[in-house]
Amino acid sequence: MDRPPLLETKDLAAGYRKKVIADGICFTVRAGEILTLIGPNGAGKSTILKTVAAQLESISGEVALCGKPLDSLHEKDIAKQLSILFTARITAERLTCFDAAAAGRYPYTGMLGLLSEKDRAIVTEALEMTGAAELAEQEFREISDGQRQSVMLARAIAQEPRVLLLDEPTSYLDISRKLELLTLLRRLAKERGIAVVMSLHELDLAQKFSDQVLCISSGRAQRIGTPEEIFRGDYISELYGIRSGRYDPLYGTAEPAPPAGDPQVFVIGGGGTAIPVCRRLFRAGIPFAAGVIHENDLDYPVLAALSTKLITAPPFEPIPEDAFAAARNCMTQCRSVICTVQTFGTLNRQNEALRTLAEAAGTLRTEI
Amino acid sequence: MSTRTVRTAAGFLILILLAAVLFCLSLTTGTGRISASEAIRILMQGRTDSPSARIIFDIRMPRTLSAMLLGGALAVAGFLLQSFFRNPIAGPFVLGISSGAKLCVALVMIAAMQQGMLLHSGILVAAAFAGALLCMLAVLLFAGKVRQMAQLIISGVMIGYICSALTDLAVTFADDANIVNLHNWSRGSFSGTGWTDVRDMAVIIAAAMAGAVLISKPIAAYQLGEEYARSMGVRILPFRIGLILLSSLLAACVTAFAGPVSFVGIAVPHLVRSLFRTARPLIIIPAAFLGGSVFCMGCDLLARMLFAPQELSVSTVTAVFGAPVVLWVMLRRERGRS
Known part of the structure; x- marks a missing residue:
C-alpha cells in the first residue's frame, strides 16, 4: 500500500450553518481505491460527500486533497483534481448531452470555453466509456434517468479528476446498468488510478465493489474497514437498526422476520429444496419450524431468518441424536409436516427417519 | 458535428437576412410614402435637406436602430435572467424588473418636468438601473429560496403590478403638458428616439453585451446547476452578481429609452434555442441579440402599420406574438417533466 493518498479526512465534522450533521469522519483513500459510504437514510452520507467536494464548508477537522488542505486550494485547482456525480436535477432547455458532458472540460478551456480538438476527443472518449456516445446529439431533458446518469458520469470523467465523488450513483439505474456503472468505476480506479468515494444503498454491491467501507449511522462514523471486516455477523442489521428481519452479509440478502405465533408446520428440508415452500408459508403468514438443517446447507440462511424454530446440525457431520430428538419433539407439536427432500444420504439419514415418523402419524403433506 | 455547424451558420444567416430586410422595410414604411428605390438613393446621397431625407435620417433611422438595439438588449437580458433562475419563463417583464425601472424613470421624469429641466439620457438609464436592481432584490427576497417556477413568476408579476400602479399614480398627479409624452413612453414605444439616444444606448448595450459574452462560459456550467458549476471551478457569488448586474443594466437601458416592452425577453431566447x-x-447570446432585433423591428413595424396613422404601443404587439410563445414554453416543460 504505497500508493499516494488522494483524499484524506481527519475528525471531519460536516453540516449546514454550524449545525453538525456528521461528525468524527476519518478516512484515507489512495489512488485506485474505492471507498463506499453506507448507512441508513439521513445518516449524513450526502453531507459528508458535499463537504469533501468543497460544496459545503467543513465545521471542524481536516480534508486533504492530493496531500494539500482543501481550503487552501483555489477553485480551479480543486476542479482539476476532483469531480462529482451528484443527484442534482438538470432542467436546462435544449441542452445536448454532448454539451452537458463537455462542461467537464471547464477547468481546462480558455476564457470563452471553446473546446479544442483534444477536449472534444476526451469528451467523446468519456461518452463512449459510459455507453452514452450515441446520445451525444440528443437533448438532455428528453433521455431517461439512467441515460442521464451515464452522460453525467461521462462529464465527471471528462473532467480528468484524480478523485471522483458519487452520491448514490446507482439510485435510478436498473440492475444491469448498476453493474455496468460499478464495473466502470473499478476500471477507472485501476486504469487511471482514480480514487473513488461514493455512497450506496445497495449493500450487496457495496460489499462486492469496494476496497473500503465506511459505515455512518446517526451522524457518526461507526466503523471503517474492508468489506470482509464490515459484512460479517449481525453488524449490518445493527448499523441499520433492522428490527423486522435480518441482513445476511454472506449472500447480501435481506430477510424479513418470521410470522408471529407458535409453529404450525414443520418443514424437513436440505440442499436448498425448502426455500420455495418456506417463502410460501411466510407469504401465507403461517409460522413454521424446520429441521434438521446443516449449518452449511443452502437452505440455512433463509430458514434461519424465516422459521420460528430451526433445528440444526454441525457441518459435515451426520445428524446427531439430540438434534433428531429435538426435531421429533417439535414435529409432533405441529399440525402438519412437509418434506421437501427427495434424496437421503449418509449425512441426512435421520431426516428420512423423521419423514417416516410423520407418515406414520398421518401428518405428512405434500403442499401447504 | 458538421450538421451542428451548418445549423448554426444557417441560423445566423437567417437572422441577419431578416434583420436586413426589416431594417429596409422600416425605413420605407410609414405615413410619408418613400419608395425603396428612393430610399436607396437617399441613403447613397447622405443627409440632405429634402423632406424625404429628413424623414429617413432624423426619424426612421434612429427609431429603427433603437428598435434593433433595444430589442436585442431585451432578449439577452431575458436569456441572462433565465440562466440566473434556471427557469425558461424568467424575463425582465414578468419578473417586474421592467416595471421597477419604469417607476423610477417616471418619478425622475416627473420631478424634472416640474423643474422644467431636460434630462440627459444617462440619468434616465441610471434611474432605470436603480429601479431594476431594487425590483430584482425584491424578487430575490421573495423567491430566492424557492426553486419553483410558479412562485418566482407570481412574486415577479405582483411586484410588477405594484410598480405599475405606483407609476400610474405618479402620472395621474403629475399635471403637466408633457403628460401625454410620459403616458406614451410608459406604455412602451420606440418612437421619438434621436441620434444622441441611439449613440448612448449603443455604448451601454455594447458594454453589457461584451460582459455577457465574457461570462458565457460560467453560464454554460451553471446550466447544470449550482453544485456542478461550483465543482468545475465557477465562483458562484461573483458570477451571480455579474448576471444580475448585466441583466438589470440591459433591461434598464430598454426601459429608459423605450418604456416597458413585454415578453421579448422570454419569447426570443426560446425561439432562438429552438432554431x-x-x-x-x-x-445563444449573439443569436438572441439578433433575434430580439428582428422581433422588435418587426413588432415596431406592425405597431406603425396596422392602424396607421394611429400607432399602437409596441408592447401591445410584442405581447400578441410573445405571450403564446410563453404558453408553448410551459407546455414543453410540462411534457418534459412527465
Missing part, C-alpha cells in the same frame, strides 16, 4: 437546437450561451 439553433442548442443551449450553448456563446451561440
Whole structure:
C-alpha cells in the first residue's frame, strides 16, 4: 500500500450553518481505491460527500486533497483534481448531452470555453466509456434517468479528476446498468488510478465493489474497514437498526422476520429444496419450524431468518441424536409436516427417519 | 458535428437576412410614402435637406436602430435572467424588473418636468438601473429560496403590478403638458428616439453585451446547476452578481429609452434555442441579440402599420406574438417533466 493518498479526512465534522450533521469522519483513500459510504437514510452520507467536494464548508477537522488542505486550494485547482456525480436535477432547455458532458472540460478551456480538438476527443472518449456516445446529439431533458446518469458520469470523467465523488450513483439505474456503472468505476480506479468515494444503498454491491467501507449511522462514523471486516455477523442489521428481519452479509440478502405465533408446520428440508415452500408459508403468514438443517446447507440462511424454530446440525457431520430428538419433539407439536427432500444420504439419514415418523402419524403433506 | 455547424451558420444567416430586410422595410414604411428605390438613393446621397431625407435620417433611422438595439438588449437580458433562475419563463417583464425601472424613470421624469429641466439620457438609464436592481432584490427576497417556477413568476408579476400602479399614480398627479409624452413612453414605444439616444444606448448595450459574452462560459456550467458549476471551478457569488448586474443594466437601458416592452425577453431566447437546437450561451447570446432585433423591428413595424396613422404601443404587439410563445414554453416543460 504505497500508493499516494488522494483524499484524506481527519475528525471531519460536516453540516449546514454550524449545525453538525456528521461528525468524527476519518478516512484515507489512495489512488485506485474505492471507498463506499453506507448507512441508513439521513445518516449524513450526502453531507459528508458535499463537504469533501468543497460544496459545503467543513465545521471542524481536516480534508486533504492530493496531500494539500482543501481550503487552501483555489477553485480551479480543486476542479482539476476532483469531480462529482451528484443527484442534482438538470432542467436546462435544449441542452445536448454532448454539451452537458463537455462542461467537464471547464477547468481546462480558455476564457470563452471553446473546446479544442483534444477536449472534444476526451469528451467523446468519456461518452463512449459510459455507453452514452450515441446520445451525444440528443437533448438532455428528453433521455431517461439512467441515460442521464451515464452522460453525467461521462462529464465527471471528462473532467480528468484524480478523485471522483458519487452520491448514490446507482439510485435510478436498473440492475444491469448498476453493474455496468460499478464495473466502470473499478476500471477507472485501476486504469487511471482514480480514487473513488461514493455512497450506496445497495449493500450487496457495496460489499462486492469496494476496497473500503465506511459505515455512518446517526451522524457518526461507526466503523471503517474492508468489506470482509464490515459484512460479517449481525453488524449490518445493527448499523441499520433492522428490527423486522435480518441482513445476511454472506449472500447480501435481506430477510424479513418470521410470522408471529407458535409453529404450525414443520418443514424437513436440505440442499436448498425448502426455500420455495418456506417463502410460501411466510407469504401465507403461517409460522413454521424446520429441521434438521446443516449449518452449511443452502437452505440455512433463509430458514434461519424465516422459521420460528430451526433445528440444526454441525457441518459435515451426520445428524446427531439430540438434534433428531429435538426435531421429533417439535414435529409432533405441529399440525402438519412437509418434506421437501427427495434424496437421503449418509449425512441426512435421520431426516428420512423423521419423514417416516410423520407418515406414520398421518401428518405428512405434500403442499401447504 | 458538421450538421451542428451548418445549423448554426444557417441560423445566423437567417437572422441577419431578416434583420436586413426589416431594417429596409422600416425605413420605407410609414405615413410619408418613400419608395425603396428612393430610399436607396437617399441613403447613397447622405443627409440632405429634402423632406424625404429628413424623414429617413432624423426619424426612421434612429427609431429603427433603437428598435434593433433595444430589442436585442431585451432578449439577452431575458436569456441572462433565465440562466440566473434556471427557469425558461424568467424575463425582465414578468419578473417586474421592467416595471421597477419604469417607476423610477417616471418619478425622475416627473420631478424634472416640474423643474422644467431636460434630462440627459444617462440619468434616465441610471434611474432605470436603480429601479431594476431594487425590483430584482425584491424578487430575490421573495423567491430566492424557492426553486419553483410558479412562485418566482407570481412574486415577479405582483411586484410588477405594484410598480405599475405606483407609476400610474405618479402620472395621474403629475399635471403637466408633457403628460401625454410620459403616458406614451410608459406604455412602451420606440418612437421619438434621436441620434444622441441611439449613440448612448449603443455604448451601454455594447458594454453589457461584451460582459455577457465574457461570462458565457460560467453560464454554460451553471446550466447544470449550482453544485456542478461550483465543482468545475465557477465562483458562484461573483458570477451571480455579474448576471444580475448585466441583466438589470440591459433591461434598464430598454426601459429608459423605450418604456416597458413585454415578453421579448422570454419569447426570443426560446425561439432562438429552438432554431439553433442548442443551449450553448456563446451561440445563444449573439443569436438572441439578433433575434430580439428582428422581433422588435418587426413588432415596431406592425405597431406603425396596422392602424396607421394611429400607432399602437409596441408592447401591445410584442405581447400578441410573445405571450403564446410563453404558453408553448410551459407546455414543453410540462411534457418534459412527465
